[in-house]
Every structure is written in structure tokens, then in C-alpha cells.
Amino acid sequence: MTDDARYDITAIQERWLPVWDELAPFRSGRPDDPRPKKYVLDMFPYPSGDLHMGHAEAYALGDVIARYWVQRGFNVMHPIGWDAFGLPAENAAIKRGESPALWTYDNIAQQKSSMRRYACSFDWDRVLNTCDPEYYKWNQWFFLQMYERGLAYRKDSNVNWCPECQTVLANEQVVAGLCERCDTQVTKKKLTQWYLRITDYADRLLDDMAQLEGQWPEKVLLMQRNWIGRSTGAEVEFVIEGRDAPVTVYTTRPDTLYGATFFVVAADSDLAMELAMGTPAEAEFLAYLDTVKQTSEMDRLDNSRDKTGVFLQRYAINPVNGERIPVWASDYVLADYGTGAIMAVPAHDQRDLDFARTFDLPVRVVVEAGEDPLVSGIATADDGPHVNSGPLDGLDKAAAIARILEVLQERGTGRPSVNYRLRDWLISRQRYWGTPIPIIHCPACGEVPVPLDQLPVELPPAEGLDLKPKGASPLGAAVAWASVPCPTCGGPATRDPDTMDTFVDSSWYYLRYVDPHDATTAFDPAKVREWLPVDQYVGGVTHAILHLLYSRFFTKVLYDMGLVDFTEPFTRLLNQGMVVMNGSAMSKSRGNLVRLSDELSEHGVDAVRLTMVFAGPPEDDVDWADVSPAGSHKFLARAWRLSGDVTSPVGVDPRTGDHALRQATHRALHDASLAVETFRFNVAVARIMELVNVTRKAIDSGCGPADPAVREAVEAIAIMLSLSAPYTAEDMWSRLGHQPSVALAGWPEVDPALLVQDTVTCVVQVAGKVKDRLDVSPDISEDALRELALASDAVVRAIGDAGVKVVIVRPPKLVNIVPN
RNA sequence: GCGGAAGUGGCGAAACUGGCAUACGCGCCAGGUUUAGGUCCUGGUGCCUUCGGGCGUGCGGGUUCGAGUCCCGCCUUCCGCACCA
Numbered sequence: 001m002t003d004d005a006r007y008d009i010t011a012i013q014e015r016w017l018p019v020w021d022e023l024a025p026f027r028s029g030r031p032d033d034p035r036p037k038k039y040v041l042d043m044f045p046y047p048s049g050d051l052h053m054g055h056a057e058a059y060a061l062g063d064v065i066a067r068y069w070v071q072r073g074f075n076v077m078h079p080i081g082w083d084a085f086g087l088p089a090e091n092a093a094i095k096r097g098e099s100p101a102l103w104t105y106d107n108i109a110q111q112k113s114s115m116r117r118y119a120c121s122f123d124w125d126r127v128l129n130t131c132d133p134e135y136y137k138w139n140q141w142f143f144l145q146m147y148e149r150g151l152a153y154r155k156d157s158n159v160n161w162c163p164e165c166q167t168v169l170a171n172e173q174v175v176a177g178l179c180e181r182c183d184t185q186v187t188k189k190k191l192t193q194w195y196l197r198i199t200d201y202a203d204r205l206l207d208d209m210a211q212l213e214g215q216w217p218e219k220v221l222l223m224q225r226n227w228i229g230r231s232t233g234a235e236v237e238f239v240i241e242g243r244d245a246p247v248t249v250y251t252t253r254p255d256t257l258y259g260a261t262f263f264v265v266a267a268d269s270d271l272a273m274e275l276a277m278g279t280p281a282e283a284e285f286l287a288y289l290d291t292v293k294q295t296s297e298m299d300r301l302d303n304s305r306d307k308t309g310v311f312l313q314r315y316a317i318n319p320v321n322g323e324r325i326p327v328w329a330s331d332y333v334l335a336d337y338g339t340g341a342i343m344a345v346p347a348h349d350q351r352d353l354d355f356a357r358t359f360d361l362p363v364r365v366v367v368e369a370g371e372d373p374l375v376s377g378i379a380t381a382d383d384g385p386h387v388n389s390g391p392l393d394g395l396d397k398a399a400a401i402a403r404i405l406e407v408l409q410e411r412g413t414g415r416p417s418v419n420y421r422l423r424d425w426l427i428s429r430q431r432y433w434g435t436p437i438p439i440i441h442c443p444a445c446g447e448v449p450v451p452l453d454q455l456p457v458e459l460p461p462a463e464g465l466d467l468k469p470k471g472a473s474p475l476g477a478a479v480a481w482a483s484v485p486c487p488t489c490g491g492p493a494t495r496d497p498d499t500m501d502t503f504v505d506s507s508w509y510y511l512r513y514v515d516p517h518d519a520t521t522a523f524d525p526a527k528v529r530e531w532l533p534v535d536q537y538v539g540g541v542t543h544a545i546l547h548l549l550y551s552r553f554f555t556k557v558l559y560d561m562g563l564v565d566f567t568e569p570f571t572r573l574l575n576q577g578m579v580v581m582n583g584s585a586m587s588k589s590r591g592n593l594v595r596l597s598d599e600l601s602e603h604g605v606d607a608v609r610l611t612m613v614f615a616g617p618p619e620d621d622v623d624w625a626d627v628s629p630a631g632s633h634k635f636l637a638r639a640w641r642l643s644g645d646v647t648s649p650v651g652v653d654p655r656t657g658d659h660a661l662r663q664a665t666h667r668a669l670h671d672a673s674l675a676v677e678t679f680r681f682n683v684a685v686a687r688i689m690e691l692v693n694v695t696r697k698a699i700d701s702g703c704g705p706a707d708p709a710v711r712e713a714v715e716a717i718a719i720m721l722s723l724s725a726p727y728t729a730e731d732m733w734s735r736l737g738h739q740p741s742v743a744l745a746g747w748p749e750v751d752p753a754l755l756v757q758d759t760v761t762c763v764v765q766v767a768g769k770v771k772d773r774l775d776v777s778p779d780i781s782e783d784a785l786r787e788l789a790l791a792s793d794a795v796v797r798a799i800g801d802a803g804v805k806v807v808i809v810r811p812p813k814l815v816n817i818v819p820n
Numbered sequence: 821g822c823g824g825a826a827g828u829g830g831c832g833a834a835a836c837u838g839g840c841a842u843a844c845g846c847g848c849c850a851g852g853u854u855u856a857g858g859u860c861c862u863g864g865u866g867c868c869u870u871c872g873g874g875c876g877u878g879c880g881g882g883u884u885c886g887a888g889u890c891c892c893g894c895c896u897u898c899c900g901c902a903c904c905a
Contacts, residue, residue: 231905544900806885808839
């Protein structure tokens with residue numbers, strides 16, 4: 001073998017990288033670019049070290065999409081940046097004693113150079129880092145805009161606290177009672193914290209999902225719907241004996257009001273404390289509250305554990321029948337859902353029934369639906385005629401709900417109501433490496449926003465600060481930084497010491513890419529109109545709720561501010577799976593870590609990329625143990641070798657070439673286009689492989705290497721391969737006599753005439769079993785096909801002397817003969 | 821417990837509106853060319869078979885001329901939520 005005929009991927013990589021740097025084929029900022037625009041976005045990475053296998057998969061997939069649309073003639077904006085604030089930087093910094101900034105920027109530099117080598121089609125003129133003051137200045141600006149609109153506020157509440165990270169967490173960041181980041185058991189802490197009023201947008205976050213239907217994975221929409229958790233019901237007011245104001249409860253079953261036999265308030269609520277104080281139950285309650293507070297989130301979430309509670313020695317009055325029912329405090333009622341108090345209807349709510357059985361409280365059936373709950377121990381939630389319910393007797397659920405709401409509203413003791421599971425977004429964090437909250441606390445004036453012309457409030461240098469987590473933000477200890485005159489009265493005041501949740505940074509970064517270095521504004525609305533919303537977003541399903549919900553919320557706020565003219569930021573979403581090894585997530589401790597850099601040097605960039613793309617559907621996990629980068633390399637070498645066999649000149653007219661090969665080429669182009677557009681990238685690769693096989697045969701034992709159809713086929717292969725194997729494709733393109741870059745060659749136009757098959761294989765079945773195959777013209781008539789099929793020897797033999805009952809004819813592909 | 825998705829060769833996986841099940845690849849087997857080779861090329865590869873054929877898409881039913889695909893009931897796996905009144 002001559003040197004020229006050897007596929008040396010390392011040399012090929014060396015050859016083309018500098019050429020691409022020079023050419024910058026994916027620059028999207030030219031103002032006079034006439035191509036239609038498209039915005040393809042990959043979720044930006046957290047710079048925790050070098051790129052890993054997961055990045056390699058995600059960016060390989062995103063790149064196929066971005067490069068495809070470039071080939072189809074679009075001006076594609078495909079930017080990248082870094083989600084650069086966050087705890088790992090800080091923890092690493094504490095461990096090594098260097099500054100979080102240094103650690104972060106080092107990692108960014110490393111990832112950036114890896115991405116260049118990995119041949120990601122990013123527009124390198126648009127890079128942003130969220131930890132740059134020129135970026136986080138606008139986090140602060142947005143925060144103040146929201147503050148002005150009442151969407152950012154501070155409140156005292158029982159919040160999620162991660163003892164390991166030593167900071168509070170948003171609800172979304174607690175997974176099954178554990179910290180999303182470090183898997184530590186989360187505890188509760190009473191703290192004053194900053195919130196964004198995402199609950200104001202709950203309905204729009206739900207309703208606008210109609211725009212995303214069919215464009216986003218159904219799974220993500222479902223998860224968001226469940227997370228928001230809208231429920232409709234009623235508020236009902238109960239008078240409490242010895243208390244002036246009535247207490248409101250929320251219920252989804254106001255029709256069961258006559259079945260309320262007791263009343264429960266959340267043990268950790270202010271109301272419980274108030275109701276217990278001064279009663280004979282006070283001591284017992286305080287002791288109970290103590291044990292409740294010590295129960296971890298984990299144990300609390302175990303709903304099989306026994307119900308606990310304390311009778312507060314007080315009574316509530318049922319507003320519809322005047323009945324006196326006992327008031328209990330328990331931890332099975334949540335303080336921060338609804339009103340923190342419920343009417344208990346044990347016959348028709350399992351939790352209430354469990355409680356009633358534990359404490360021997362009465363159970364009254366008010367809906368006839370199967371067995372008596374008191375006997376069976378199973379509450380009946382089904383529909384049925386109401387009983388023991390005064391005016392509701394005989395009505396079904398829907399009618400009873402309507403009727404009782406009328407009654408309650410007439411008396412002014414109740415009304416329809418909607419509740420959400422979604423809570424406001426807690427955004428303050430007691431850590432250093434984040435965006436400082438731009439508020440100044442003044443003993444005289446209270447909360448004072450930092451004046452806009454003083455933004456950004458920059459982080460003080462980490463040097464000299466003790467970053468070790470100790471429950472309060474390290475920024476508070478930066479006295480020189482924190483002590484400022486009050487912007488309003490000039491008196492001594494202090495900066496808010498907390499920093500923002502990093503999900504604030506990622507809630508709007510996709511807007512910043514239109515001009516990441518704009519010093520005058522977060523983003524230019526005119527440029528945003530040109531590029532946004534994002535046409536195609538690509539990222540992991542881990543962000544199904546967190547990042548995607550927050551971004552949707554931000555977009556709606558910006559819409560209300562008149563800064564954007566769309567209400568959903570991401571038109572289409574693709575969730576890629578994970579890369580695992582032998583069935584489980586890769587990790588050093590499991591000993592199944594595969595290093596991306598090892599794979600790249602062993603198999604080459606293209607083989608790794610192709611393996612990711614070919615492994616299966618993009619949303620499925622790739623098990624590295626099941627796939628074959630060596631096989632991909634072998635295939636690429638086969639494809640590459642074709643480019644050395646072509647002997648016809650550049651620009652030769654393919655129309656005089658071999659017809660069958662041309663048909664194969666155009667069929668492959670057609671199928672691959674369709675597959676890419678529907679995210680079936682693995683199928684697209686399979687079609688290219690088929691064409692490579694067919695072309696090989698044509699050269700060796702068919703029309704021969706000089707046939708113009710061979711050049712057409714190999715050029716098509718190079719262009720199709722450029723989506724997932726850019727180095728190999730570029731080298732093929734060059735060997736075919738073209739100038740770089742193949743990335744801009746343009747997707748060959750498919751000739752529909754070449755998609756029409758000359759003959760079709762018609763399957764002839766007898767009683768549904770295939771007995772014969774006929775080569776027929778694709779436009780054969782039904783009658784002719786029937787005759788042909790019935791004349792078939794195999795068919796005659798199969799039917800024997802049974803005789804024919806029915807003949808189903810579906811020209812041109814199928815005949816089914818049903819014998820008697 | 822509630823909600824959702826998925827079960828196809830030894831393996832990763834294909835199959836548009838119901839119409840040739842297993843494309844493409846990995847692995848394996850055989851042969852060939854080189855031979856230092858893990859290179860390259862060709863062919864084979866669902867199961868059973870008395871070589872006629874029979875059986876095959878988790879299991880059991882159903883609809884249909886025809887079901888991987890549609891309907892009903894199970895089983896298994898994965899994911900999400902988890903005392904949300």
C-alpha cells in the first residue's frame with residue numbers, strides 16, 4: 001500500500017485544523033449575509049475540568065444539526081459559552097488554595113481547546129462566560145428590574161438547607177430529599193431569603209406549553225406540568241372557637257365537606273403555634289414540634305410511616321352544618337401548600353383515614369362508593385351519590401361540587417380556588433462564587449437597590465477571604481467591600497452578602513449570544529428579533545425542570561417588559577441520552593470511567609463522533625461497552641479510500657453516469673435528509689454506509705472508477721459525512737479536487753426522477769404467508785397484478801384445490817390471496 | 821402509591837399512514853490476499869427441521885385478508901413525582 005492510500009486520521013486532523021481556523025466557516029456575524037437565519041444552541045457546559053464523554057455525545061449531536069442546516073444554505077448561529085459560576089469552582093479552590101476565578105478560567109481554556117480539536121462548528125466570535133462582570137452585570141440589572149416590578153422579594157420562611165454545601169436550595173434543587181448537587185440529606189432552616197415570583201407565571205408556564213407540543217419531548221412537558229401541579233378546588237372558612245378570624249382551608253373535594261370529622265394544621269406552621277399556646281395541650285405540642293423538626297426530609301418523605309399528631313384541645317366549626325370538630329396539629333399537613341390547614345374527611349382521603357384510625361377519630365361516609373372505609377381501611381375517592389350531606393344528598397361529585405360552591409359563596413364562607421405545587425424560586429446562596437445581589441441594607445431606609453449606574457457590583461477578590469462554608473456568605477466578611485454608604489440617605493449601610501443561584505445566569509444566556517460583548521445593554525432587542533427564539537435547543541434531560549422552567553419564566557417576564565416579542569425561548573428541544581459504561585454512569589469510584597482524550601487519541605476525533613451519532617437514537621443512552629469506535633474508524637477508512645479512486649474530472653456532468661448508482665446516491669441523500677430532520681441520525685449514517693458499499697462495488701465490479709456517477713456518489717458521501725466526521729470529509733473533498741471547506745459545499749439537490757424505481761418487488765401471499773415475489777412495474781394496474789399473481793406457480797401450488805375466496809390487491813407491492 | 825416510557829437476533833439497533841420482520845453496524849464462522857500483524861477483500865450468520873416446510877418482535881386474548889405497529893388484560897425494566905389536601 002502506498003502512503004497516499006493510507007487513512008491516517010492523525011495527519012488529517014493536523015492538516016485541517018489550521019485551515020479551518022483561517023477560514024472560520026461557521027462565523028454567523030456578517031451583517032450582509034443574505035442566507036436565512038437559524039439558531040442552533042447546545043446547552044453550555046460547566047467548566048469542571050476537561051470535556052468528558054457526555055460532552056462528546058451532546059456536542060456531536062448538536063453539531064450534526066448545526067452543520068446540516070449550514071449545508072442546506074442557512075446562516076446558522078451556533079454559539080458556545082461557559083456556565084462558569086458555581087460551587088465546584090469554590091470547593092476546588094478551597095482544596096487547592098487558589099482562587100475560584102483562576103481555576104475556572106483555566107478549565108475554560110482547556111475545554112475551549114478541546115472543542116476546537118473536536119471540530120465543533122461553534123462561532124468563536126460569540127463566546128461568553130457567566131462569571132465575567134460584563135455578563136453578570138446584567139443578572140443584577142434583571143434582578144433590579146424584577147425587584148421594581150415586585151417579582152423579586154425577600155421573605156422569612158422554612159427553607160431547604162444543604163449542610164454539606166452550607167447554603168439554601170430552591171425546591172427544584174432538592175431531589176427525593178437530597179441535595180441535587182452532592183446527595184446530602186437536606187434539612188429545613190428558618191431564614192430570610194430572596195425569591196423570584198415564578199408562581200405568578202404558573203398559569204402561563206402551563207398554558208404556553210401548547211406552543212411546545214410536538215416540538216419538545218412529551219416527557220419534558222409532562223414533567224413540567226406535574227412540577228407546576230395546578231389543582232382546582234375551593235377555599236372554605238372554618239371558625240375556630242376562641243379565635244376572632246376564621247381559618248381558611250384549601251380542598252379539592254368541597255363536596256365532601258359534610259364528611260369532615262376533624263381539622264388539621266401543619267405542625268410547623270405559625271398557626272399551629274398560635275392555636276396551641278395557652279391551651280392545656282401547649283407542652284405536648286411543643287414536644288411534638290421538636291420531634292417534627294428533627295425528622296429529616298428523607299424520613300418525612302416516607303409516606304408509609306405512621307401518622308403522628310397532637311390534639312390542640314380546640315374546636316373548629318363546620319360552616320355548613322355547625323358541627324364542632326377537634327383541631328389537631330400534624331406533620332402530614334404541609335405548612336407551605338394551600339393554607340397549611342385542612343379539613344379532614346377520613347372516609348374519602350387515605351391520609352385522613354390513616355390519621356383517624358391512628359387516633360380513633362370518627363369516620364363518616366358522605367359518598368356512596370363501594371366498601372365502608374372504616375371496615376376496609378381504604379378511603380373511597382371514586383364518584384358516587386352523596387349521602388349524609390343535606391342539600392347535596394343524591395348528587396354526584398360534579399353536581400355536588402357546583403352546589404356546595406353556590407352555598408358557600410352565598411354565605412360568604414367559601415369560594416372556588418386554584419392551587420399550585422410550584423413555589424417561588426429561592427435564589428439567594430450563601431457562597432462566594434456567584435453574582436452579588438445588588439441590594440444595600442440600610443438601618444434607616446431598609447432595602448435599597450444599587451443604582452443602575454453603579455452596576456456591576458463586582459465580587460471582591462477571593463484572596464484574603466475565607467471561602468470555607470460556614471452557613472453565612474463569605475462576602476459578609478469582606479468588610480471593605482460590604483460597607484457602603486446608603487444610596488438614599490448616605491448613612492452607613494451594608495451590601496447584601498448573598499450571591500444568586502447560578503440558574504439565574506443560565507436563564508437568559510441564549511439572548512446574550514446575539515452580541516455577548518454589548519456594554520450598553522443585556523441584549524439588543526433588534527438583534528434578538530433577528531435570531532430568537534432558538535430554533536433548535538440540544539441538551540440533557542437532567543434540566544427538564546430546573547433550567548428549562550426558569551428560562552421559560554425569564555422569557556415571559558422579558559416579554560412583559562416589552563424586551564422580547566416571543567413567550568417561549570426554545571422552539572424545538574432535543575434531549576440526548578447519557579454515555580454510560582457497562583450499564584451504569586461512569587465514575588472514578590466505580591472504576592468504569594472512560595477518558596475522552598484516550599478515545600480520541602486511539603480512534604481519532606471522527607471515529608468517536610461517528611460512534612456517538614451511530615450508536616442509536618439520540619435520546620437513548622450510549623453504552624460505550626456496546627459500541628465500536630474501531631468499527632467506525634474502519635468505515636471511515638473505507639469511505640475515505642473511495643475519494644482516491646475517482647478518476648473523472650471535477651465538474652463532470654453526472655447525468656451521463658451509471659443510472660443505478662445515481663439512483664442509490666439520490667435515494668441516500670433523500671433518506672439521510674429526512675432522517676437528520678427527524679433526529680434519526682443513526683439511520684442517516686446507515687444510509688451513508690449503504691451508499692459507500694454500493695459505490696465500492698460500482699468501482700470494483702460495476703461501472704468502474706471513471707464513471708461520472710462515481711464522482712457524484714463520492715462527493716455526496718463526503719458532504720453527508722461532513723456532519724459527523726468533518727476531518728475525513730474535508731480530506732476526501734480535497735482529494736476530489738475541491739477547495740475547502742466541504743462544510744460549505746452545500747447539500748446536493750435530490751433529483752426526484754432518480755427516486756422512482758424502475759421495478760418494484762411485489763410480495764404475493766397466500767393466507768397472509770409469503771409464497772412468491774414478482775418484479776413488476778411501479779405503476780402496474782390492479783387487474784394486471786391480480787392476474788399475474790394468480791398465475792404464479794408457487795401460488796397455484798399453495799392453493800391446491802381449495803379455491804380462491806378473496807384476493808386483496810395493493811399495487812404495486814402486495815397481493816394477498818385468501819383460499820376457501 | 822400516582823404518572824409516564826419502553827420490551828425486536830449473541831449485542832447496538834432498523835421497519836413511512838397496519839402490508840417482504842431483523843436495514844446498517846458490532847461480534848462470530850468460513851474462504852481469499854498479504855503475512856509480523858489486531859490490515860484488507862469475499863461469502864455466511866433468528867430458531868427448529870424428517871429439507872416439504874414449520875415457528876418467530878415480553879406473555880395471554882381480540883380486531884383484520886393481513887399486526888412489531890391498533891384494542892383489552894397481564895409480566896418485566898427504566899424514568900419522573902412522592903403525605904400537594
